[in-house]
Amino acid sequence: xxxxxxxxxxxxxxxxxxxxxxxxxxxxxxxxxxxxxxxxxxxxxxxxxxxxxxxxxxxxxxxxxxxxxxxxxxxxxxxxxxxxxxxxxxxxxxxxxxxxxxxxxxxxxxxxxxxxxxxxxxxxxxxxxxxxxxxxxxxxxxxxxxxxxxxxxxxxxxxxxxxxxxxxxxxxxxxxxxxxxxxxxxxxxxxxxxxxx
Amino acid sequence: xxxxxxxxxxxxxxxxxxxxxxxxxxxxxxxxxxxxxxxxxxxxxxxxxxxxxxxxxxxxxxxxxxxxxxxxxxxxxxxxxxxxxxxxxxxxxxxxxxxxxxxxxxxxxxxxxxxxxxxxxxxxxxxxxxxxxxxxxxxxxxxxxxxxxxxxxxxxxxxxxxxxxxxxxxxxxxxxxxxxxxxxxxxxxxxxxxxxxxxxxxxxxxxxxxxxxxxxxxxxxxxxxxxxxxxxxxxxxxxxxxxxxxxxxxxxxxxxxxxxxxxxxxxxxxxxxxxxxxxxxxxxxxxxxxxxxxxxxxxxxxxxxxxxxxxxxxxxxxxxxxxxxxxxxxxxxxxxxxxxxxxxxxxxxxxxxxxxxxxxxxxxxxxxxxxxxxxxxxxxxxxxxxxxxxxxxxx
Numbered sequence: 001x002x003x004x005x006x007x008x009x010x011x012x013x014x015x016x017x018x019x020x021x022x023x024x025x026x027x028x029x030x031x032x033x034x035x036x037x038x039x040x041x042x043x044x045x046x047x048x049x050x051x052x053x054x055x056x057x058x059x060x061x062x063x064x065x066x067x068x069x070x071x072x073x074x075x076x077x078x079x080x081x082x083x084x085x086x087x088x089x090x091x092x093x094x095x096x097x098x099x100x101x102x103x104x105x106x107x108x109x110x111x112x113x114x115x116x117x118x119x120x121x122x123x124x125x126x127x128x129x130x131x132x133x134x135x136x137x138x139x140x141x142x143x144x145x146x147x148x149x150x151x152x153x154x155x156x157x158x159x160x161x162x163x164x165x166x167x168x169x170x171x172x173x174x175x176x177x178x179x180x181x182x183x184x185x186x187x188x189x190x191x192x193x194x195x196x197x
Numbered sequence: 198x199x200x201x202x203x204x205x206x207x208x209x210x211x212x213x214x215x216x217x218x219x220x221x222x223x224x225x226x227x228x229x230x231x232x233x234x235x236x237x238x239x240x241x242x243x244x245x246x247x248x249x250x251x252x253x254x255x256x257x258x259x260x261x262x263x264x265x266x267x268x269x270x271x272x273x274x275x276x277x278x279x280x281x282x283x284x285x286x287x288x289x290x291x292x293x294x295x296x297x298x299x300x301x302x303x304x305x306x307x308x309x310x311x312x313x314x315x316x317x318x319x320x321x322x323x324x325x326x327x328x329x330x331x332x333x334x335x336x337x338x339x340x341x342x343x344x345x346x347x348x349x350x351x352x353x354x355x356x357x358x359x360x361x362x363x364x365x366x367x368x369x370x371x372x373x374x375x376x377x378x379x380x381x382x383x384x385x386x387x388x389x390x391x392x393x394x395x396x397x398x399x400x401x402x403x404x405x406x407x408x409x410x411x412x413x414x415x416x417x418x419x420x421x422x423x424x425x426x427x428x429x430x431x432x433x434x435x436x437x438x439x440x441x442x443x444x445x446x447x448x449x450x451x452x453x454x455x456x457x458x459x460x461x462x463x464x465x466x467x468x469x470x471x472x473x474x475x476x477x478x479x480x481x482x483x484x485x486x487x488x489x490x491x492x493x494x495x496x497x498x499x500x501x502x503x504x505x506x507x508x509x510x511x512x513x514x515x516x517x518x519x520x521x522x523x524x525x526x527x528x529x530x531x532x533x534x535x536x537x538x539x540x541x542x543x544x545x546x547x548x549x550x551x552x553x554x555x556x557x558x559x560x561x562x563x564x565x566x567x568x569x570x571x572x573x574x575x576x577x578x579x580x581x582x583x584x585x586x587x588x589x590x591x592x
Contacts, residue, residue, distance in 0.1 A: 112389035153403035
């Protein structure tokens with residue numbers, strides 16, 4: 001039906017998250033229809049990304065420079081490190097503009113069933129960074145999933161030998177949320193984590 | 198029809214208000230049913246027909262209106278209807294219109310075979326909109342069932358009794374399902390680590406902390422519900438036997454003696470001390486997964502497993518009816534009762550008492566049986582259908 005070039009394109013697109021074989025075929029066709037406006041600019045962007053983007057050897061963020069612009073940023077607070085599972089989580093916190101410290105990307109969560117152990121995550125590097133004298137607080141911002149919480153517990157344990165204060169994100173009522181719609185688990189967590197006003 | 202009832206009889210109308218009932222059930226490619234649409238009123242439903250006609254399949258379809266794997270615990274793909282000799286099957290769907298004191302709501306659920314993936318998923322839609330998950334169903338409807346598979350509940354190993362207890366708890370605390378799933382995940386993770394011979398104590402600590410937190414939450418919810426059902430069942434005198442319900446297990450005993458936080462510490466300590474044992478034996482020697490439910494026939498002071506088949510069935514019914522009464526007290530409406538081949542085991546007095554109790558509760562019960570005559574006591578109080586070769590006809 002189609003040449004091997006198109007087939008290869010479809011197969012590669014189908015490996016992207018959220019795309020099945022059918023949507024990959026549609027994406028490929030769309031790219032080929034918009035050759036000048038989409039296909040070529042995309043190819044150039046991909047090429048550039050492959051060439052220039054590197055993983056920050058300090059925190060695990062993705063950037064064109066190493067250390068990344070956050071680690072190298074003169075205005076960032078060096079006393080706080082926020083630990084996240086993936087770069088996507090780092091981006092989410094950056095979008096909020098609520099945190100001015102630096103980050104540490106673990107690169108996943110502990111999962112014995114998936115064969116992901118502490119040596120596969122950037123935990124030793126985190127302990128090393130936490131031992132630096134300017135670091136005062138480590139904020140654990142793992143997902144509130146079973147694996148995320150297991151990993152948070154593990155990281156806390158590994159940081160026990162350092163002088164830093166270890167904190168974690170609060171769990172509770174979402175901003176703009178109605179109590180009536182919250183599940184029992186979230187409400188219980190919110191009640192437990194209440195504070196005086 | 199429902200208007201006529203409310204006009205002539207006030208008690209019936211108030212019972213209907215307290216009833217959550219399916220008034221329309223539609224099946225698509227569900228086991229033997231290619232397509233079925235059943236319009237009913239908010240009253241009990243009796244399905245009779247020969248073996249293999251499709252009665253239990255209807256109850257199974259209804260059981261998917263609650264979270265979980267349905268009353269047969271089948272894999273989703275097993276339920277897809279398959280033409281004889283065909284390689285492929287069409288994914289199934291169940292839709293229902295539910296009527297309750299809060300109005301009407303459309304519930305839909307079905308098997309979604311993801312494109313190009315081997316994983317299968319059950320999707321849920323509420324009033325036409327995708328729900329966040331199966332858990333959302335529990336806000337609209339609670340369901341209780343009794344099937345012939347449960348006849349051996351008191352004779353088998355403890356895992357099926359634990360599942361039974363957990364289903365009772367889901368009715369009161371829908372979030373219990375999440376706790377159970379989380380507990381099982383961390384326990385499997387710990388099992389794998391121990392089996393791999395990992396000596397990473399901090400990782401094991403983290404997993405055991407999860408087992409302690411989720412396990413104690415599970416045990417506390419079970420204890421609360423079992424206590425409620427035990428006293429609710431004891432209040433009732435009638436032809437049904439009064440059961441005594443006791444949870445037996447280390448964690449359950451500790452919860453009776455000390456605060457939950459102290460129990461968590463104790464579970465953590467026990468798991469840490471038991472690592473080498475668990476590594477050799479597999480599993481975990483301590484935790485909420487070792488709880489058992491001990492049921493005693495009070496009047497005879499006899500454990501349920503030593504009772505006759507009919508007595509065991511009656512004890513189970515006592516527990517389920519106690520749950521239905523408690524749920525009605527708490528939520529203002531009785532749960533849907535799915536009673537598969539239940540009445541055949543009961544003597545005449547118990548059968549009559551069961552029918553009266555169903556009507557008193559204002560519960561929409563779906564009862565199946567092979568013989569019409571067994572349900573004579575429900576004539577005029579229920580809708581009767583004949584099920585034959587995957588067709589359902591009113592009688």
